Amino acid sequence: MDERKMKILAAVVDEYIMTGEPVGSKAVSQRPGINVSAATIRNEMAMLEELGFLEQPHTSAGRVPTFNGYKLYIEKLMRTNPLSEQERRQLDMMFDSAAPTEEALVQSAAQALTELTKCAAVVSNISPQFSVITKVEVIPTGKRLYVLLLITSSGSIKNKICRLEFDLANEQLEFFSNYMQQNLQGVQLENLSEKMIENLILAMGTYMMTLTPLVQAVYDLSKDLLGKEIVISGEKNLLSCKEFDRNEIVHFIEHKNEIAKFLDESFSGIHVIFGEENQFAIGNSSMIVSKYKKGGRTAGSLGIIGPMRLDYSKIIPYVEYFSQKITDLISNNEENFLDDDEK
Secondary structure (H helix, E strand, C coil): CCHHHHHHHHHHHHHHHHHCCCECHHHHHCCCCCCCCHHHHHHHHHHHHHCCCEECCCCCCCEEECHHHHHHHHHHHCCCCCCCHHHHHHHHHHCCCCCCCHHHHHHHHHHHHHHHHCCEEEEEECHHHHCEEEEEEEEEEECCEEEEEEEECCCCEEEEEEECCCCCCHHHHHHHHHHHHHHHCCCEHHHCCHHHHHHHHHCCHHHHHHHHHHHHHHHHHHHHHHCCEEEEECHHHHHCCCCCCHHHHHHHHHCHHHHHHHHHHCCCCEEEEEHHHHCCCCCCEEEEEEEEEECCEEEEEEEEEEECCCCHHHHHHHHHHHHHHHHHHHHHHHHHHHHHHHC
C-alpha cells in the first residue's frame, strides 16, 4: 500500500460516505489532493479491489469500501478534528448531566447519540458488580403479596413480586427491614453468596419459616443485577435504514445480548466492530463503542450501531465525548459520596 493507493482509498470512502453511491474514477479525480489521471485511478482502484479494500457491486458500476477498507481508513486515513467549545456546549444541552443516577446518566447520553447520529445506541452496564447494597425494602401490596426492592450504591433498583403463604404482621416486616439493614447494608453484590444467604436464614430463628422467601428473593435480585444488561435504544432508526434487512434487525433486537461478547472484547478507547467481520446479527453494519469508567475501573460501554456507511470522523468524537463525560461525572459523584461518608 503506497501513498497514492492510500489517498485514493480515502477519497473513495469519503465520497461513498457522502453520496451512498458506488464511486467511479471520475468522482475520485475531482477530490482534493488527487493529482493523477482517471486511467491511473482506475488501475489503482482495481489493485485496491484485489487487496480486499474495495469491491464492485455491479460490473458496470463504481466501487464501494469493504469492511477492511473502512478499517484501514479509520486506523490510518481518517481525519478527525477535536470538538469545538461550541460543539461541546451543544452536546451538553442534549445531555442531562444532573441525572440522579449513573444509569440515568448513561441513558441520557444514549438518547443524545440516537438523536445526533440517527442510529441506535447500545449500552452495556457492568458496574453493579462494584456496587454495594444500600437498602432492602419490602412493601405489602395485597393479600399475601409483597414487593421486594433492592437498591445499590450505583443507583440501580431491582424489584420482585413475592407471593407468601402467610400475611406478615407489622412486627415481622419491621424485623425483616432491620435484619437486612444490619446484615446486608454495605455488602458488595458480588460477595453475596448462597452460603451467606443460608447463614442469614438459619440465624433468623422463629422468623425463618415466614421470611425465608423474602431473603431468597434478595439473593435472586442480586444475581439479576450482576448479569450484564444490554440496552438498545433508537431501534426505529435501524428499522428505517434502507441498507439493512428488516428481518435481521428484528432478530438482532430479540437477541441483543448476543453482542455482549463483542463489548467485552473491546479495549479502552474507541473500538469499531463490523458485523460482516464478527458475524453479529446485522450484515453491512458497524458498531462504534467506547468504555466508560468508575473509580479507574471499566463500568460499562456506550456506543452506536448503524450501517457501515457512517461518517466516522464526525460520530467517533461524539461517542468519545459522552463516554468521557459519563466517566468524569460518576467518578466525581463517587468521590463526593466518599467525602460525605467520611464526615
